[in-house]
Amino acid sequence: EELVAQMHDDLYDGLKEEIEEATQILLARDWAPYKVLTVALVAGMKVVGDDFRDGILFVPEVLLAANAMKAGMAILKPLLAETGAPKVGKMVIGTVKGDIHDIGKNLVSMMMEGAGFEVVDLGINNPVENYIETAEKEDADIIGMSALLTTTMPYMKVVIDTLVAEGKRDKYIVLVGGAPLNEEFGKAIGADAYCRDAAVAVETAKQFMA
Numbered sequence: 001e002e003l004v005a006q007m008h009d010d011l012y013d014g015l016k017e018e019i020e021e022a023t024q025i026l027l028a029r030d031w032a033p034y035k036v037l038t039v040a041l042v043a044g045m046k047v048v049g050d051d052f053r054d055g056i057l058f059v060p061e062v063l064l065a066a067n068a069m070k071a072g073m074a075i076l077k078p079l080l081a082e083t084g085a086p087k088v089g090k091m092v093i094g095t096v097k098g099d100i101h102d103i104g105k106n107l108v109s110m111m112m113e114g115a116g117f118e119v120v121d122l123g124i125n126n127p128v129e130n131y132i133e134t135a136e137k138e139d140a141d142i143i144g145m146s147a148l149l150t151t152t153m154p155y156m157k158v159v160i161d162t163l164v165a166e167g168k169r170d171k172y173i174v175l176v177g178g179a180p181l182n183e184e185f186g187k188a189i190g191a192d193a194y195c196r197d198a199a200v201a202v203e204t205a206k207q208f209m210a
């Protein structure tokens with residue numbers, strides 16, 4: 001599809017309005033919202049990530065790409081959330097302290113809402129108190145944590161250790177995710193599960209709630 005290739009280029013160039021317009025066009029062509037999300041937006045962001053890693057793109061450019069991506073996601077959000085499914089559980093989710101990446105977390109929130117979960121989004125840079133106080137106040141079932149940096153992922157263990165120390169660990173299902181994590185890390189820090197992507201997060205959450 002020519003338009004998808006164009007969208008990958010436009011995302012790379014951080015062209016917000018072009019991304020919004022193309023997102024609408026794909027929807028008008030009867031593309032499922034989830035397909036637009038994965039094929040046009042997430043796949044495009046992968047190229048940005050690779051060139052960021054390789055020193056071809058820098059923070060200002062990546063920030064523009066991220067903003068363009070978010071604009072596309074904002075159009076898809078109501079469509080993905082529109083299932084009208086009965087509420088199956090409640091999740092508090094946030095990016096951990098020291099980390100400001102939020103695209104992946106936002107995607108997980110959107111998909112969880114679409115699957116009928118109630119989601120309380122704590123945003124970015126969350127200290128342990130934010131997770132625990134909110135989970136308690138909201139009577140949540142699930143605590144979700146996101147980290148995109150190797151330097152911030154150890155903070156997930158701080159949150160889990162604090163839950164244990166306060167005698168609250170068994171009250172919550174703890175799910176973790178983010179590009180630098182893996183299954184082994186999830187186990188090592190005592191999370192209930194590591195979720196590779198947003199779809200896996202939904203499936204895993206559903207399994208735990210069943």
Ligand code: B1M
Pocket residue numbers: 042045046048049050052053054059060062063066093098099100101102103104105107108143144145146147148149150151175176177178179180195196197198199201
């Ligand atoms: Co940053 N950054 N960044 N960045 N950035 C990475 C993560 C990096 C891998 C780039 C690279 O070098 N290749 C690298 C980390 C290296 C490392 O730690 N080993 C990096 C770096 C170094 C940095 C800075 C330190 C750069 C600097 O300042 N020198 C800085 C850190 C700032 C900070 O946090 N303190 C920084 C800043 C930024 C921007 C602000 C420019 C921007 C963020 C904008 C924003 O989020 N609003 C940014 C971006 C966009 C990226 C990349 C390019 C893309 C991340 C992304 O949005 N991916 C990223 C490269 C990469 O990941 N390949 C990179 C798309 C998203 C859909 O995927 O987030 O993986 P992801 O989420 C997935 C899954 O992981 C999973 O589901 C999601 C959907 O399928 N998932 C969960 C995620 N969270 C979950 C939680 C769950 C479940 C599943 O809970 C239940």
